[in-house]
Amino acid sequence: MTTTSQFLVQKDNIREGRIDTREVPPLGDGAVLARIDHFALTANNVTYGVMGDRIGYWKFFPVESEGEGVIPVWGFAEIVESAHPEVPVGERIYGFFPMASHLVMQPAKVSEGRFVDGAQHRAGLPPVYNSYTRVGAEPDYDGDLDDAHMVLFPLYATSFCIYDFMQDHDWYGASQVVVLSASSKTAIGCAYAIAADASAPRSVGVTSPRNVASVEKLGLYDEVLTYDSLDDIDASIPTVIIDMSGDGGVLGRLHDHLGDSMKYTSNVGVTHYDANTMPPGFIRERSEMFFAPGHIQKRHKEWGPGVFEKRAHDFWKDTALKSRDWLTIHREQGDGAVKQAWSAVAMGKTPADEAWVVGF
Structure with missing residues (x-):
């Protein structure tokens, strides 16, 4: 049985948090288990917490404990268990995850380059957050940019x-x-x-x-x-x-x-x-x-499938390379690192030219 850790914050005071550890239940048909290796923590995640109720960020990764929630993050993960015929063990993906070590997912709309987490509780949430990139299918993938990808x-x-x-x-x-x-x-x-x-x-x-x-x-x-x-x-x-x-x-x-x-x-x-x-x-x-x-969905309708993604990706890659001149990314591992990074970000103590990439 796999054990998972997640960082829970108080919804009414996101600076306060604790690490919760529990066992992952057996996978159902068509499900996969992703091990989240690293994720970025920036002021963007603070916004997710502050707007958790207004925009619905608490709904992506719901928890049982009342008054607590999981802050969503962007990061990379590896499929470590699979009951889905099109998503094999060892697959590396990028996308929207909980601040946790693992996530049970229900891949749907699987294509060569991506899939959607079709978990029932995510069905009514913005599609851009439910889509995951299959890293191995990216033609210009550069592993040296992984940390910048998560942060920027x-x-x-x-x-x-x-x-x-x-x-x-x-x-x-x-x-x-x-x-x-x-x-x-x-x-x-x-x-x-x-x-x-x-x-x-x-x-x-x-x-x-x-x-x-x-x-x-x-x-x-x-x-x-x-x-x-x-x-x-x-x-x-x-x-x-x-x-x-x-x-x-x-x-x-x-x-x-x-x-x-x-x-x-x-x-x-x-x-x-x-x-x-x-x-x-x-x-x-x-x-x-x-x-x-909302703007992305508008452009999807106006520009057609994939156009916005390509323009945004090209813009990101160009500016990410330029940002190497001024940005320092701290990469850390372990429960203590997650707590330290979140405290620094939530308290506004991370300098503007620095960022965190952490993992459990």
Whole structure:
């Protein structure tokens, strides 16, 4: 009998967590058991926890204990047991997993390059999270990029979605885009896309004083400011905001400063989730939570099968290679490493130019 470990957090306080160990039940017909070898932990996973109820992230990997949940992660796994004729033992896959050592899956819609986890409780959840890549079928697979894939692909895929969304809406007529939490990896991905597009608005990155030097060194934003310099942003020109912070105080001040020039705010992340309550100055009627899977489904209908995936993959690979110049990834193994990494990420103590890849 296989023993599995998973990291459970308190839903109302995701900083608090514990490791739960139990035996994996025997596989049913058509099921497989995946051993998760490594996964990334970034601020993206904090967003999954904070939005667990609103968007449904707790539903992917439900647990029996009341008030607790498993944070979803992106990582690699190997099939170690199989009762499915098309998914053999030894198959290596990439995708959306629980923060755990194992996952029982029910492969469906199996093709040469991927399959879907057809577990009944996942049927109504966004398809992008239920699809798993069969690594051996990738024509340009590069194992040296595995850690970068875990850390950056989910973030830069979102970056590409945000950029594509804004471009699709003609940047709401803006001639300036303000990116909050400009040192975050998803923000940097957006900055790569904007900097490569000569027709995009000028970009202003806003970050904390401790990150100014590293953000300026990237050379991606036209201007870098700190949160106490919001009044230096030109309020006379139409502006869109890409918000990675979820900091209500900052957004309220910025909306109040820009007034009618604030054409649209895309709320993407909640890196400052402790300050997530929006004040009276926040302009709700021109703000909207950005949900990448919804944009991906829209593009699937408009572009056809596989087109979005190829464009996002090409963007990710190009920017991941560029990101080697500034990103340090810490790879660790064991229960203690998982606890340490999650504490650092959930408490906001991981420097912007670092990331974690861990496994049980």
